[in-house]
Amino acid sequence: MNRVGFDTEEYLRQQTDAILRRMERFDNKLYIEFGGKLIFDYHAARVLPGFDPNVKMRLLERFKDQVEVIICIYAGDIERKKIRADFGITYDMDVLKLIDDLSERGITIGAVVITRFNDQPAAVMFKKRLEMRGVSVYTHRSTKGYPADADTIVSPDGYGANPHIKTERPIVVVTAPGPGSGKLATCLSQLYHEHQRGVRAGYAKFETFPVWNMPLKHPVNVAYEAATADIGDVNLIDHFHLEAYDERTVNYNRDLEAFPLLRRILEKITGESSLYRSPTDMGVNRIFFGITDDQAVRDASCQEVIRRYFRYSCDYQLGSVEREAVQRVGLLMEELEVKPEDRSVVVPAREAAKEGQAKGKGADGIFAGAALQLRDCRIVTGKNSNLFHAASSLILNAVKVLAGIPDGIDLLSVNVIESLAYLKKDVLGDKMLGLDLEETMTALSICATTNPVAAEAVEKLRELRGCEVHLSHIPSPGDENAFRKLGVNLTCEPCFASRCLFER
Structure with missing residues (x-):
């Protein structure tokens, strides 16, 4: 980092x-x-x-x-x-x-x-x-x-x-x-x-x-x-x-x-x-x-310009800024001789989405990927599925890596996932059943009361603050709110992860 x-x-x-x-x-x-x-x-x-x-x-x-x-x-x-x-x-x-x-x-x-x-x-x-x-x-x-x-x-x-x-x-x-x-x-x-x-x-x-x-x-x-x-x-x-x-x-x-x-x-x-x-x-x-290290602040500032480029690109897609803002930051990136792919988590997130597409795993026919860089510079990725948003898979994978938990061990119990799916579909009437990041963290905390491995994973969430994250899509409200609470530096591609126009 x-x-x-x-x-x-x-x-x-x-x-x-x-x-x-x-x-x-x-x-x-x-x-x-x-x-x-x-x-x-x-x-x-x-x-x-x-x-x-x-x-x-x-x-x-x-x-x-x-x-x-x-x-x-x-x-x-x-x-x-x-x-x-x-x-x-x-x-x-x-x-x-x-x-x-x-x-x-x-x-x-x-x-x-x-x-x-x-x-x-x-x-x-x-x-x-x-x-x-x-x-x-x-x-x-x-x-x-x-x-x-x-x-x-x-x-x-x-x-x-x-x-x-x-x-x-x-x-x-x-x-x-x-x-x-x-x-x-x-x-x-x-x-x-x-x-x-x-x-x-x-x-x-x-x-x-x-x-x-x-x-x-x-x-x-x-x-x-x-x-x-x-x-x-x-x-x-x-x-x-x-x-x-x-x-x-x-x-x-x-x-x-x-x-x-x-x-x-x-x-x-x-x-x-x-x-x-x-x-x-x-x-x-x-x-x-x-300032004690000019090169360190130069490098960090270049990364911030790239983040702003992604932010304005998404805001333009959402209709909240004019195209001129995106073009302006694009010109600033040219002045600094940097490009979007110079952000370390961009290419891994895009590749994760492509991998999901190749395997045919995606909700609503949409394939989404996510990547996170840990403090020791290791890159963790996640993909969406019928059960989880890409953001949810990413964070579950990240805490497993931090806690040294084998990939084959499930942090969330089947009963909890099925109970949440029933609540969303049959009680609340949601069309999309995949758990967003807020729901996933809530489920993880519930499982932590009876599962020591899940409890250890919850503690590792603290170590994600300040980490870099990139999504291959614009996050849902539940994903964005959870990322904000985790304190990560989030960017995303100006693409939508669902064909639905309304998301809760």
Whole structure:
């Protein structure tokens, strides 16, 4: 598996110092826009092997007595039930999860802000739900004058029309489930109100990617472009920084496009003309200084670009992204000189499907294969059958290998399998009888109560976290949910494993 290439502890030390230094520039009040994922940042963990996906939360814990968090969510994302892909939950549910995660760690939740609010019914219901649980909720409508009229934006009719969010701590982290949630507008609105009250508050941006002091075409930065291909982010040289300091740094197109207006707004709010001279100036990102093995992160980032290619290909097949996203990542793969087959589990999964086809073993006439790479680099495969999905066969085979259980020994008893088949067909009326991965793991846990071998196999499921998996098909909901819980890095071919249009 990937060798370690990142020192989380060194990064945490440097990032802590950078935030403290930034806070010293202002009157003990700093609003920090947190880009990316506040918790469970699996993209960063994949491209920077050794990166703790919860390092931002650990950072906040260091400032526990000084920090509070504002969570933004765009009303339109609530209305259309936008999904956070790595968890498979909607953005509004992710806000609830984030509140729970922060509260468990003793970090203060200042408020939730519903941005670009226009009385959308789903947003109104979400607001009531939070308020019933004692969470402070504010609504911000579209800012009058935005984006062209800075005089109106910085006025009682612009940011002044938003309610002031009451905060008590010197560091206010503004975060969101995903991009386009209104974090920047919320920070600037708060700055306006603070300065109107005579508080010299400041603004900074904590964006993990792209990494400002790495080359533009470094695979780590290219992987960021691949991750955001659906929203069209492109990495560019920060020409503002180059002109101001004669130093080449990297930023992305949206920040560069917005900077002239942002600079005018900040000047009008603060009365200071030299607060920031470039988008790079605004950032507090010390990722580069945590990298200990450049080749390791290069290799890991190339693998992430391939994963994104498969992800967008499947999303396009499902109708959730445009073809341009797939084409964009395809071009990035060409730049890096990598291809889909460079992912170690792709070819074995395809071969497993072909082997099933040759033997005539498949459910509904469809032949599916799956492959998993263990931590010691061994490859395990699985095929679908009338009894099991390919994902189920794969995981059963993988835990057998890890536990040293001979292939000929069955982990699931015939009685349990027949009982589940009866439940699915005769009680619930399912047409497809093969057990998906969720059902298979449930069956395995049941068998573990009376079968010591099955119990040993259950324990080995823990060792699959972080392993690479590829399927020759788009997984069913039960397979995808189970893979997500196991914590594997899943990719799949943009093909369907069943002729049925509806799957439960």
